[in-house]
Amino acid sequence: xxxxxxxxxxxxxxxxxxxxxxxxxxxxxxxxxxxxxxxxxxxxxxxxxxxxxxxxxxxxxxxxxxxxxxxxxxxxxxxxxxxxxxxxxxxxxxxxxxxxxxxxxxxxxxxxxxx
Amino acid sequence: xxxxxxxxxxxxxxxxxxxxxxxxxxxxxxxxxxxxxxxxxxxxxxxxxxxxxxxxxxxxxxxxxxxxxxxxxxxxxxxxxxxxxxxxxxxxxxxxxxxxxxxxxxxxx
Numbered sequence: 001x002x003x004x005x006x007x008x009x010x011x012x013x014x015x016x017x018x019x020x021x022x023x024x025x026x027x028x029x030x031x032x033x034x035x036x037x038x039x040x041x042x043x044x045x046x047x048x049x050x051x052x053x054x055x056x057x058x059x060x061x062x063x064x065x066x067x068x069x070x071x072x073x074x075x076x077x078x079x080x081x082x083x084x085x086x087x088x089x090x091x092x093x094x095x096x097x098x099x100x101x102x103x104x105x106x107x108x109x110x111x112x113x114x115x
Numbered sequence: 116x117x118x119x120x121x122x123x124x125x126x127x128x129x130x131x132x133x134x135x136x137x138x139x140x141x142x143x144x145x146x147x148x149x150x151x152x153x154x155x156x157x158x159x160x161x162x163x164x165x166x167x168x169x170x171x172x173x174x175x176x177x178x179x180x181x182x183x184x185x186x187x188x189x190x191x192x193x194x195x196x197x198x199x200x201x202x203x204x205x206x207x208x209x210x211x212x213x214x215x216x217x218x219x220x221x222x223x224x
Contacts, residue, residue: 006157042214043214045212045213059211093157099209099210104160104212108157
C-alpha cells in the first residue's frame with residue numbers, strides 16, 4: 001500500500017497570503033500528526049488527531065494555524081496571513097494506534113517558503 | 116516538553132562503525148526510536164526499542180539502551196556512503212513522540 005502522501009511538495013507564497021497543506025495518511029491508521037521542521041531544528045509537534053476524538057492542538061504556534069481531518073482520513077493544515085518565520089518543512093505522519101508503541105510513518109513533507 | 120539531546124555532527128570513513136548517541140530526560144518513556152532522514156525526504160523509521168530491553172540488533176544496526184542513565188545509542192556497522200543522512204532519536208510514552216534535533220552523519224570514502 002501507499003505511504004503517507006503530502007501535497008504540494010513545495011510551496012512558495014507571499015507574506016500575508018493563506019496556504020493549505022494536505023496530508024493523506026496510510027489507510028487504516030487512526031492517528032495523524034503534523035510536525036514542523038525548521039532549518040537546523042528538530043521536529044516541533046503541532047497537532048494530533050485520533051479517531052473521532054477532539055484533536056490535541058497544543059503545539060500550534062499561533063491562532064493563524066489550524067487543521068482539520070475530514071472523515072477520519074485526509075487532513076489539511078491551514079496557515080493564514082503567512083509570515084516569513086512560517087518558512088519550514090511541514091511533515092505529516094500517521095500511526096496505526098496513536099500510542100507510544102505504534103511507530104509514526106512520515107510523508108516527505110511540504111517545504112513552505114514565505115517571501 | 117521533555118528534552119532529547121543529540122550531538123549535531125558525526126563524520127566517519129566508509130567501512131568504519133558509526134555510533135550516534137542520544138540522551139533523554141523522560142523516565143516514563145516506554146519506546147525509543149531511531150529515524151533516518153535523507154535530503155528532501157521525510158523521516159524513515161529505522162528501528163525502535165522497548166524500555167525494558169537493553170539491546171536490539173537488526174542487521175547492521177545495533178541499539179543500546181541504558182535506562183538508568185537515560186542514554187540511547189545507534190551503532191551502524193560497516194558504514195556506507197548511502198548511510199549519510201540525518202538520524203533522529205525520539206522517545207514516546209504518550210501519543211506524540213519527542214524528537215531530538217538530529218545528528219548529521221557524513222560518510223567519506
